[in-house]
Amino acid sequence: MKPRKWTTINRRRAAYRAKMRPLFLNALEKQIKPLYDLIKTTPDINLIEVPDLDNSQILKAYQRLYRVVAVESAMTDRKLVKSNNGIALLKNEDQIIQDLILADIDNYLATEVGLTITAIGNTSKVLLQNLLKDLVPKIIEQGIGTGAAQTMLRDQIKSAWHSARYYRTERIVRTEVGRAANYGSIKGVRSTGVAQNKHWVSSYSATSRPEHMTDQMVDIDDLFDIGGESLDFPGDPAGSAAQTINCTCCISYSSKDI
Numbered sequence: 001m002k003p004r005k006w007t008t009i010n011r012r013r014a015a016y017r018a019k020m021r022p023l024f025l026n027a028l029e030k031q032i033k034p035l036y037d038l039i040k041t042t043p044d045i046n047l048i049e050v051p052d053l054d055n056s057q058i059l060k061a062y063q064r065l066y067r068v069v070a071v072e073s074a075m076t077d078r079k080l081v082k083s084n085n086g087i088a089l090l091k092n093e094d095q096i097i098q099d100l101i102l103a104d105i106d107n108y109l110a111t112e113v114g115l116t117i118t119a120i121g122n123t124s125k126v127l128l129q130n131l132l133k134d135l136v137p138k139i140i141e142q143g144i145g146t147g148a149a150q151t152m153l154r155d156q157i158k159s160a161w162h163s164a165r166y167y168r169t170e171r172i173v174r175t176e177v178g179r180a181a182n183y184g185s186i187k188g189v190r191s192t193g194v195a196q197n198k199h200w201v202s203s204y205s206a207t208s209r210p211e212h213m214t215d216q217m218v219d220i221d222d223l224f225d226i227g228g229e230s231l232d233f234p235g236d237p238a239g240s241a242a243q244t245i246n247c248t249c250c251i252s253y254s255s256k257d258i
Contacts, residue, residue, distance in 0.1 A: 005201070006201045006202065006203050006204070006249075006250055009201060009250040009252065010203070010248065010250065012076075012181075013069075013177055013178065013181055013248075013250075016065075016068070016069050016177045016181070017173050017174065017177050019068075020061070020064075020065050020069075020173050020176075020177060021169055021170070021173050023060075023061040023064055023065070024058075024061050024169040024172055024173055025165060025166070025169050026057065026061075027057035027058045027060070027061040028058070028124070028161075028165040028168060028169060029161075029165060030054060030057045031053050031054050031055060031057060031058060031121070031124055032053060032054075032124065032128065032157075032161060033054055034051045034052065034053060034054055035048075035050060035051060035053070035128060035157070036154055036157075036158075038051050039150050039153055039154045039157075040150065040154070042150070043146045043150070044146075045136055045139065045140070045149050045150060045153050046136060046140060048132060048136070048153075049129075049132070050125050050128045050129050050132065053121050053124055053125060053128075055117055055118075055120070055121045058117050058120055058121070059117055062109060062113050062116075062117060062176070063109060065173075065176055065177065065180055066105050066108070066109060066113070066176075066180045066183075066184075067102065067105060069177055069180040069181050069184065070101070070105050070180040070181070070183055070184030070187070071098060071101055071102060071105065071184060072184070073180070073181040073182075073183075073184035073185045073188065074097075074098075074101045074184035074185060074187050074188030074191075075094060075097070075098060075101075075188060076185075076188070077184075077185045077188045077189050077253070078097065078188035078189060078191055078192055081188075081189050081192050081194055081196065081253060082192055082194070084255070085192075085194050085255065087192070087194070097188070097191055100191070101184065101187055101188065101191075104187060105184075108183070112237040116237075120168075120172070123168075127161075127164060128157070128161075131156075131157055131160055131161075132157075135153060135156050135157065136153065139152050139153055139156075171245065171246060174246055174248065175235065175244065175245050175246055175247065178234060178235050178247055178248055178249070178250070179234075179235030179236075179237070179244070179247075181250070182233040182234050182235050182236075182250065182251045183233065183235070185233070185251055186198065186220070186232065186233050186251060189220065189253055190220060190221075194255075195220075195255070195256040196219075196220045196253045196254065196255060196256065197217050197218065197219060197220065197253065197254045197255075197256060198217070198218060198219070198220045198233075198251055198252070198253055199215070199216070199217050199251065199252045199253065199254065200212075200214055200215070200216045200217075200224050200226070200234065200249060200251065201234075201249060201250040201251060201252050202214060202215075202249050203248050203249065205248075207246075208248075208249075209227070209243070209247075211226055211227035211243075212226065212227075212234075212243075212247065212249050214226070217254070220253070226239070226243055227242075227243055229243050231243065233251045234247050234249035234250060234251060235247050235249075
């Protein structure tokens, strides 16, 4: 089995990214509804502070992403390795493996992804605090009535947030689709028990990190050395943000006998 090229692997991931963007755009919009509600009920906009945000839709979007992307990547690459090594699929094998991988994903969502969702909420809160700090004094200076001031503040926050959420959605989706696909892939391939090498597959694009433009090949249970960091797969949450955010690298496999 020879390693697949980046363009082949990325074609499927591009479809996942297109599918997941609307989920995260909607989740980020609903996240700040508590602020809109507070503006509506606070006549003196100078007293408004950013309330606790609603991260429930962010969590649901992450759950959907991982349960689709990671599971399908695991099952696809598992089947590919078994087929290329002449190993027949057993009856009900797919369902058993899928259930095991789903259990792993739920644990992963509760630990690694939970921290990421908290970080997204914290970033949103800081962005909104900065918006209030900038917008409220300017609106008050205009000397308009209470209702008009509330409406203006809401509309200006909505406009600024509209732009911010598109940028943030793209970064989240690019990062997490790749991470989920690589995470699921390596889980699926390891579940075959077939001795494999794994390959770091870079896009070699203009935006690739220099340290990611590598053709490293290691045993499937060993770690890649990327920029001095030990990573199990591209996007591995054990790595720093500097080595994982916006990473579009993929993982591929080859049999030990080539």
